[in-house]
Amino acid sequence: MTTPPFLVGCDNSGHEAGLGLLLNWIEEQPGVTWQNRWLVSGADADHANGSWREIQLQWLSDRGHASVSRQDAFFRAVNVALAADLFRPPLTWLVTSSLRRGALPRAMEKYRDTVGFTRLRQRCGEDPGVSTASATRVAYRTAQILAAKGGGISDITPGDVLELLEVEAELRGTSVGATHLFYRVLHDLGVFGDQAPATLRELRSAGQRTPEELIDRYGVACRPILDLFVDYLRERQPALDYNSLEALSYYLAKLFWSDLERHHPGIDSLHLPTEVADAWKQRLRTVDKTVRTPDGRRITAQAPRINYRECLTPVRAFYLDLAHWAVEEPSR
Known part of the structure; x- marks a missing residue:
């Protein structure tokens, strides 16, 4: 290599x-x-x-x-x-890896997205309500998302922000601060587009999301696969309640395809080699759990996923439905 x-x-x-x-x-x-x-x-x-x-x-x-x-x-x-x-490490790794908070944003600014980070720093500097510590946290969180997802600042989605904050809350057990500021700065830079909620509170309290919004939360890189997931959710939507539709988007876009993209960057086909499919099923069998040690420290350990088959079933049903489409509607 x-x-x-x-x-x-x-x-x-x-x-x-x-x-x-x-x-x-x-x-x-x-x-x-x-x-x-x-x-x-x-x-x-x-x-x-x-x-x-x-x-x-x-x-x-x-x-x-x-x-x-x-x-x-x-x-x-x-x-x-x-x-x-x-x-690309997962967000769980980036949140707990103890990287130097200033070093990762500096590297991202120099080698990945100079224009984006320059605009980010300028936006924070123009706001008298943003302290130096808060600006540093905003830049670090932004760099963490880019390290996990690829791309530049303009590619960050509201779903990426929510995912990072959820990982922080799960692993840290509490907010580490400046979460609403983080979302607001990126929103003010126009990163999320005109249709995104103006504040993190609005985003978290938003009503039912469309199939597009449900899938977009998970940062699927392959556009044809993303479009297929959206089309599939639209097809299933009339027969499912909202909670079931939301869960389906999580199983397909997060647990299934986002995991494959992280382990096989550039993957663009649902025709998976046997070894790739088997490796994904093996990864699905475990889940990261935050536990407290006898001396009071919080650590992350792998534990068997209790609902393994519950996660596997929607993916199998997805493939069966695609096969049915191929027979009933070849042009589709």
């Missing part, structure tokens, strides 16, 4: 040694893509309270790079790799 062109041309700015070590580490992991290698390394799953660092620290130590300067350079390079879209 060759070094990503983005990183080859990257201004080292003191990061050269760290980037080299990071690329060496990930190249040693088995896999076809950078995302695959990140996932099999174990760092993606072992995210609780920043404990993912232990994996890389052991690797650095085994190869004679135990100095503090080398370790610091390695972990600073992670921000550059995220800005380069080398791999």
